[in-house]
Amino acid sequence: MAPDSLATALSATTAAALAAVLLCATWDRATGLRRAALRAATTVCCLTTALAATGLWINHQIDTFPTWSALAGQKTGADPTPATGHTDGQLVTLTVPGTASGLTLPIHAYLPAAYRDQPTARFPVIEALHGFPGSPSGWLNRLAATRHLDQEITAGRMAPTVVLFPPQTPNPLLDTECTDLTGGPRTETFLTVDVPAAAQTHLRIRADRAGWGLIGYSAGGYCATNLALRHPDKYATAASLSGYATPGITIGDGTEHTLNDDTWRLRHLPQPAIALYLASGRADHKAHHDAETLAHLAHPPLTVTTNYADGGGHSMAVWEAAEAPAFDWLSTWLGRPLH
CATH class of the missing domain: 3.40.50.1820 (Alpha/Beta hydrolase fold, catalytic domain)
Structure with missing residues (x-):
């Protein structure tokens, strides 16, 4: 899939949604340092996938990067x-x-x-x-x-x-x-x-x-x-x-x-x-x-x-x-x- 394709943008959106679900599901898991580490990791994952999805949707609209090599x-x-x-x-x-x-x-x-x-x-x-x-x-x-x-x-x-x-x-x-x-x-x-x-x-x-x-x-x-x-x-x-x-x-x-x-x-x-x-x-x-x-x-x-x-x-x-x-x-x- 090219980075400007609809399929890529939809896949990234799905990944961002799953990351949000994962964040909610694990927020109160574990205790102490393990809980803090788990919260930090899932938060970073959520933010990263959300930003990637946003960028790919913008790229789908304006075709700045039509290929992965670009x-x-x-x-x-x-x-x-x-x-x-x-x-x-x-x-x-x-x-x-x-x-x-x-x-x-x-x-x-x-x-x-x-x-x-x-x-x-x-x-x-x-x-x-x-x-x-x-x-x-x-x-x-x-x-x-x-x-x-x-x-x-x-x-x-x-x-x-x-x-x-x-x-x-x-x-x-x-x-x-x-x-x-x-x-x-x-x-x-x-x-x-x-x-x-x-x-x-x-x-x-x-x-x-x-x-x-x-x-x-x-x-x-x-x-x-x-x-x-x-x-x-x-x-x-x-x-x-x-x-x-x-x-x-x-x-x-x-x-x-x-x-x-x-x-x-x-x-x-x-x-x-x-x-x-x-x-x-x-x-x-x-x-x-x-x-x-x-x-x-x-x-x-x-x-x-x-x-x-x-x-x-x-x-x-x-x-x-x-x-x-x-x-x-x-x-x-x-x-x-x-x-």
Whole structure:
């Protein structure tokens, strides 16, 4: 059982319940030092299993650690070979050498059915960014991205597109917000330089900015809009699902208050000719407020489209409901496959 599976979470909950029963059953057993030792041992067992169950339920929701090796801190890589799955498209994995960033990490890539059927075509690309805590498995498991992509492309609402699922947290417990942290991981460089370079080496994709876009949820939503605003020479469009306008972390050089603050950029710098899509639930007050602020500050040549759902909190259910319309919208702004 994987650490993010429902079976693992249920097993841990069962163990925690049994530990609580054991604690109650043995509380008044024995006497003296033996009683104290027994109480201490069963209390530690109860607390440990309860904490483990809580952590596994959280991991089941957000997919921070999709495998036991990831939980142990081990990094794995793979060549661009097909992964198992039952979709019209194909999911492959490739390793990105960190030539510019120093980060060498595996990424997943969704290849639409047309990638097989049109062997000379070069396809537009979307980088899909996850939240924190989280991992690319959030897109692939909880948000069922490959199924949604298959549906939208088959229905003609989206052009055949390659979608990349890179990690933006080399250390799952360190929030980078897709920036180059001072003295830390250079995640922005990894996502904007190394990932495109590796993808263009191994996959038949467009290399021009008209063929590249971004999408993200939660912290990944901030990543998508911020990277697009910072690199309009590389990306034509970006979509944010319940993202924010500021990073919410200390980057180390003060740019969390200036160049990496999207509201500051729109107030103080020329606005680029890109298109942004900002979606959130109205009840997700921070994300909704920031989307409204960005939309209010935007002016040509920057284009901002908003899509607000009534109610809705900050959750995977909201993001799954929003992802298909967001992918469709991105496709209208991206260039078509080149033949």
